[in-house]
Amino acid sequence: MATEVPAFSPHVPSTELRGSGGLTPPGPVLTRFFGTPGLYTLAVYRDHGGYRSLERALKEMTPQEVHAQVKASGLRGRGGAGFPTGTKWGFVPADVPGPRYVVVNFDEAEPGTTKDRYLVENCPHQLLEGACIAAYAVGAHQVWIYIRGEYDHPYRILLEAIEEARQQGILGERPFGVDYPLDIQLYRGHGAYICGEETGLLESLEGKRPQPRSRPPFPAVKGAWGRPTLMNNVETLSTLPWIVEHGGQAYHALGTDRSGGTRMLSVSGDVRRPGVYEIPIGVTFRHVIMELAGGPPPGRQVKVFWPGGSSAPVLPASMLDVSTDLDELARVGSMGGSGGVIVADDSRCVVKAAARLLRFYAHESCGKCTPCRVGTDWAVRTYRRILDGEGSSADLQILDRIQASLQNGRCLCGLGDSGGWVIMSTMRHFRPEYEAHALRRQCVTGECERQGAADA
Amino acid sequence: MALSARAIEEIRSLPPRFPHLRSAVPPALDIAQEELGRLTPEAMTEVAEALGLDPGYVEGVATFYTLLHTQPLGRHHLYVCTNLSCTLRGAEEICHHLRRLIGVKEEREISADGLFSYEEVECLGACEYAPMLRCDGRYYYDVTPQKLEALIQGWRQEAGNGD
Numbered sequence A: 001m002a003t004e005v006p007a008f009s010p011h012v013p014s015t016e017l018r019g020s021g022g023l024t025p026p027g028p029v030l031t032r033f034f035g036t037p038g039l040y041t042l043a044v045y046r047d048h049g050g051y052r053s054l055e056r057a058l059k060e061m062t063p064q065e066v067h068a069q070v071k072a073s074g075l076r077g078r079g080g081a082g083f084p085t086g087t088k089w090g091f092v093p094a095d096v097p098g099p100r101y102v103v104v105n106f107d108e109a110e111p112g113t114t115k116d117r118y119l120v121e122n123c124p125h126q127l128l129e130g131a132c133i134a135a136y137a138v139g140a141h142q143v144w145i146y147i148r149g150e151y152d153h154p155y156r157i158l159l160e161a162i163e164e165a166r167q168q169g170i171l172g173e174r175p176f177g178v179d180y181p182l183d184i185q186l187y188r189g190h191g192a193y194i195c196g197e198e199t200g201l202l203e204s205l206e207g208k209r210p211q212p213r214s215r216p217p218f219p220a221v222k223g224a225w226g227r228p229t230l231m232n233n234v235e236t237l238s239t240l241p242w243i244v245e246h247g248g249q250a251y252h253a254l255g256t257d258r259s260g261g262t263r264m265l266s267v268s269g270d271v272r273r274p275g276v277y278e279i280p281i282g283v284t285f286r287h288v289i290m291e292l293a294g295g296p297p298p299g300r301q302v303k304v305f306w307p308g309g310s311s312a313p314v315l316p317a318s319m320l321d322v323s324t325d326l327d328e329l330a331r332v333g334s335m336g337g338s339g340g341v342i343v344a345d346d347s348r349c350v351v352k353a354a355a356r357l358l359r360f361y362a363h364e365s366c367g368k369c370t371p372c373r374v375g376t377d378w379a380v381r382t383y384r385r386i387l388d389g390e391g392s393s394a395d396l397q398i399l400d401r402i403q404a405s406l407q408n409g410r411c412l413c414g415l416g417d418s419g420g421w422v423i424m425s426t427m428r429h430f431r432p433e434y435e436a437h438a439l440r441r442q443c444v445t446g447e448c449e450r451q452g453a454a455d456a
Numbered sequence B: 001m002a003l004s005a006r007a008i009e010e011i012r013s014l015p016p017r018f019p020h021l022r023s024a025v026p027p028a029l030d031i032a033q034e035e036l037g038r039l040t041p042e043a044m045t046e047v048a049e050a051l052g053l054d055p056g057y058v059e060g061v062a063t064f065y066t067l068l069h070t071q072p073l074g075r076h077h078l079y080v081c082t083n084l085s086c087t088l089r090g091a092e093e094i095c096h097h098l099r100r101l102i103g104v105k106e107e108r109e110i111s112a113d114g115l116f117s118y119e120e121v122e123c124l125g126a127c128e129y130a131p132m133l134r135c136d137g138r139y140y141y142d143v144t145p146q147k148l149e150a151l152i153q154g155w156r157q158e159a160g161n162g163d
């Protein structure tokens, strides 16, 4: 089986676009030109003002001035942790001689998350421009884009875009005539969720088994190949051209006090219009799920949703009015995460859904820490017993113990916590469903019986 | 199975592209897998020798990743996403149907004609098109049993007419 990449095939436009490029009007920042034919080309991107922000940064701004705008923007990382971008940039030491890198995290493997692919397929140059702006701000000349191996099409689009930018001299020795050499290289992943975790990614980029490193030292100080490294998510970086053009304040004003700007949400599962939507931060999940994504299928009700990828603790339908603000989500016990909104309607068994996700975390655990390696596997076996009608109250206690042992710094990276949160949050909000399954061998939705009948 | 001289040559040319040699291992494994269809123990040893690394190291990297295969696969290997968003939209049914269509009982089993095998994978980042699958470097969106059947038929015909 050769997943070979054919020599450049003509661009297959992703105009089966779902979300803000197709079904709903483009959003205010990242998707403002989406839907424009040929936006993925350098020419069309430049017609829409593309690369003017990079030119301006290089010619008219100091790195400190760029950094100040990003701080003012209130931008927080869109990869999952929501860490303030301006603060993170400040961790990259200014005075270390020798190479330093910007690494773009385009691993996008968090279940339910598709926004980075959507951004790159539609407007690859926006990412390249943003990455170059970040490189200038932290004093790097070399950008590495780590792209998950399954993303063949986005890989080709990026190759082509980088080539175009080189031909135009935007990448090279003197971008816009300024003596600030810039280059971008692509590095393909080979299928492992843990490569999205920042230190797992660095290990992978260095050609090692991608097992996360303990921190400190943090990547900002000792990252790729031991050098100071700034790592940001695709969406985080794609936002920079707009921020440089309009100013950090203007960006901040689009969102909430504590979470500036807009963000991309990928909505999937039981909704009528699954898609990728750019929203001003602060709108409610009711707006996102019921209006933008059209709500659940006819005759069904929303039952539960994951507000930020499978790793974000679930929220029940009674919390649809929660805001997309990151701090609000934290206050109700969840997180903004990767912006992958997964919706399940009232025909779905929560226990079965949680079991599926634990299978994911068990499969993707890199095995370095015992609580994660053993705990996720144990959870899978416990869920299997419960779903097979062989559960007991002891199994519920086991799940409870596993989720506690996965959390709060007992694991080296966030994967362990994430598995724990799936168990914890589904048990917290849907305890009666767990009890019906484990103690009375009943699926309250009937989904598991229907499934069993179909399998037989 | 051994690698061609051209593949070895290509692998040897990789290291200068990276700040450190080891970063060349995964791309080198790509070259080997592309040529042989999978990573045989000999191929991994040859990759290691070409890069001046320990074979055990190379194997350790190769066996971590789902896209690198040490076992033979069908000519068209289908990666079917079965994570939550796809399962909510019928991925289980798609897998069931696929097994029937290509006549296999389980993942990674090769169909009798050698054309197909499949594997259930985690989220492929295209949930708005669920259920979806990836094959031969392409994504297939909004998969239905009918579309799947047409796809498999198409590949069968191609194989019948082609070689």
Ligand SMILES: Cc1cc2nc3c(=O)[nH]c(=O)nc-3n(C[C@H](O)[C@H](O)[C@H](O)COP(=O)(O)O)c2cc1C
Pocket: A076, A077, A078, A079, A080, A081, A082, A083, A085, A088, A105, A106, A107, A108, A109, A110, A193, A194, A195, A196, A197, A198, A199, A231, A232, A233, A234, A236, A237, A413, A414, A415
């Ligand atoms: C298990 C795990 C998987 C992750 N996967 C991704 C990913 O696919 N893409 C991403 O950008 N960040 C991912 N992250 C978050 C990164 O570690 C890191 O916080 C992020 O790339 C930083 O960029 P940002 O500040 O722009 O968000 C993951 C984290 C964990 C713990």
Ligand code: SF4
Pocket: A194, A211, A212, A364, A365, A366, A367, A368, A369, A370, A372, A373, A411, A412, A413, A414, A415, A416, A417
């Ligand atoms: S928490 Fe899990 S995935 Fe993360 S380093 Fe530990 S074992 Fe690996």
